[in-house]
């Protein structure tokens with residue numbers, strides 16, 4: 001393509017895409033008036049502007065839509081509270097669908113649609129439709145401009161008939177208050193509150209300590225110096241529905257140290273002949289901290305390398321964990337089995353916010 005052709009094409013393109021002036025095609029707005037009045041058609045009053053009965057009809061329609069939005073919201077909450085999630089219904093043409101999903105979807109759609117339609121109908125029929133052009137000035141508004149904006153605001157409020165059309169105003173406020181409740185009730189799906197369940201585990205006084213591998217109760221002689229044994233409380237059924245929730249709090253590890261190697265007096269007293277029982281749930285974010293260095297008595301968490309000194313009350317030596325591993329008090333019962341003397345004295349697992 002020749003340079004002459006290029007020039008001609010540029011001219012055609014620029015002519016087609018330039019702003020048009022009333023005088024003719026291809027004339028750009030002049031530099032001293034870059035936002036020239038494009039020429040608005042004269043204002044035509046709407047039927048509602050000149051006929052109060054038509055305005056009343058619009059008012060009723062708008063109120064009806066906002067009322068419908070309120071009713072649909074109530075319906076949404078009713079469906080959510082009363083319809084079983086298991087219930088299946090046949091709806092043509094969708095076929096068999098969940099009654100809860102269908103009811104929630106339908107009522108929410110109606111509530112949102114009616115709210116939007118009411119607002120649009122109000123804007124199109126009752127609010128002022130006079131088009132105005134605002135001159136551009138420096139960004140900083142003068143006191144006069146601010147006063148004018150305030151006056152315009154008051155005029156807008158008056159022209160929207162906000163104070164005059166009380167039925168529209170009140171039903172709209174009702175709809176805007178109720179419709180967000182659809183989101184609030186869904187918070188229930190976050191599940192039940194934990195209450196104090198995170199503070200308690202399946203350990204209680206007299207619980208036998210069960211070897212997680214053999215599922216047999218442990219005796220002191222099963223725990224040799226230098227070993228680490230993973231264990232859980234008796235009574236936990238691996239096939240039970242809540243097993244994983246319970247073991248996630250109650251899983252422990254037992255180590256045996258020479259009594260003179262234990263640096264922490266309380267830790268030694270809570271154990272039995274050098275056998276110490278700690279929660280194995282890392283206090284960072286809950287991985288099992290069971291990589292054991294028998295020479296140093298350090299337990300390492302593989303997730304982010306938190307390191308706990310099991311000879312010193314499971315104090316944190318390194319890593320992001322903010323708290324020692326909780327220790328379980330243990331003893332030996334009359335039959336020679338290791339048992340717990342109660343639950344942990346603090347919540348095991350990732351540190352609670354109050355721990356800092």
Ligand code: FES
Nearest residue numbers: 282284285301304
């Ligand atoms: S979970 Fe153990 S260090 Fe992060």
